[in-house]
Amino acid sequence: MESGAGVVAAFVEQRDGSVRATAHEVVGAAAELARQIGGEAHGLAAGGPGFGAACASLGARGAEVIRVAEGAELAQYQSEGYARIVADMIAGGGYRAVLFPASALGADLAPRVAALLDVPLASDATGLEVVDGGLVVTRPVYGGKAFARVTFDASPAVVSLRPHVFPPGTHAAAGRVEAFTPAGGAPPAGRVVEFRAASGGSVDVAEAEIVVSGGRGMRGPENWGVIEDVRDALGPTAALGASRAVVDAGWRPHAEQVGQTGKTIAPKLYFALAISGAIQHLAGMRTARTIVAVNKDADAPIFNVADYGIVGDVFEVGPALAEEIRRLKSESGG
């Protein structure tokens, strides 16, 4: 359809042909915004042949229309090519706002699209509201030590959303899939020569619903079994994290680092085990929904942000925690 003034677009992130959970959140947020301004939500997607069929499911998340560019060369994300296609979709669409996930892919894509469209971008939003007809975005700044409420003097408003903060959409819409044919002319691009998947198919700290992090109080990498045991008890949606002290000591890879110079995450549940809670660590995890801390020092600053804390030795509390979680899960059959 030719879009009216109230259409909000949402970029649909995929990997290996599957729609990612971030898309459920971004489409949900677009639908909610569209509802407030009296419009509708559209999905914008690119993927390999047949990806359109996978996109129909986004109707259940609130997408009225999903525009999909398909092609063998689009099966894997490619910065320049995707940016060009998504910008083309937006340029003719008359959208009020365009939402991206602030995932690793979204952080790579959204700035390029904004630059191609010549409009500003508000990254990593934790709040969206309509005030007097205008879009107001809330976003953390200074490592989460302040929040800015910002608005746009340009259209469309381009925003990326912090993963896990916005609920997946639940109000169904038509979910009509429309093919989009990209204009030719490939921009200059890099060439991927190798991809190494993280070991053991484990969940990435940036996308996990639950994160179990260990700090210097673990005393050495040989003790990480304690942290892994808690993670394993929590199940396949849990990931390992680490403080910078641990990463700099070479105990854990930097892909696991949480904080100012690591990942910024907002999981449903965060465990800080033997982590003191330095301001730069908090920068990475203070927007987690529920924070649990185990530390032998009752005055550790982590207890100022933790919802629940246990003062005690991680080498005793950790294994007991894993066991109790397993017991509870087997009791409730899940």
Place this chain on the structure above:
Amino acid sequence: MNVSVCIRRVPDTETRIRVGDDGVSIDTSGVKYIVSPYDEFALEAGLQVTEGLGAGEVTSVTVGDAGAAESLRNSLAMGAHRAVLLEGEVTMDGLATAKALAEELAEADAPLILLGVKAADDDQQQVGPMLATLLARPCATAVTRLEAGDGHVRCHREVEGGTEVVDLPLPCVVTITKGAYEPRYATLKGIMAARRKPLERRPAKLPAARLRVLELEPPAPRPPGRIVGEGVKAVPELVRLLREEAGAL
């Protein structure tokens, strides 16, 4: 090969942030400034590239007020050869900043442009790929290590679910995240030498910001947490609370 490194002056990450009287910016009294941490990684990467090749100069570039010259001096003390201060008022509109940098760097003889992945004040994570787009150059983001090759740079990237190796044809733009680079300290000799290195100043060609801060506020206080108890005996109660009260398990 010459390398340009874009650096930004930001409040020290330890600094307490207070909202200023205007309600839209921070109270800068008593704030100590540093070169944004990721930009130090980028600078280190740039220095290692030119040292590795045994050729080329590193130029540090910043858009900022007169005070930002201090950050440029720091970069010169670390080993950058020259510095450029583009004077102007930095805002949260990263596209405006990218345009000012593009004006400067489009004509510069620097096949490789390095930036931090994210500035520690506005946390926008956008200027690098925007600059690349404006210059019509390829770009790799969140790179932990790079190797300069013949006509290209090989970039090791952290992506969700693994590590990716990408070859970018030169000229290109790369944003650096924490990884292989440990920023060097400025030596006394370096600090002395920095005084004699060229630091150019010119007005930034900075368009008006179109992302407007309406309000800056402290983070909403988290509901007061509680110590469930001490040691192993507190564990069952903790797990019960996580399930029944927090709905997190």
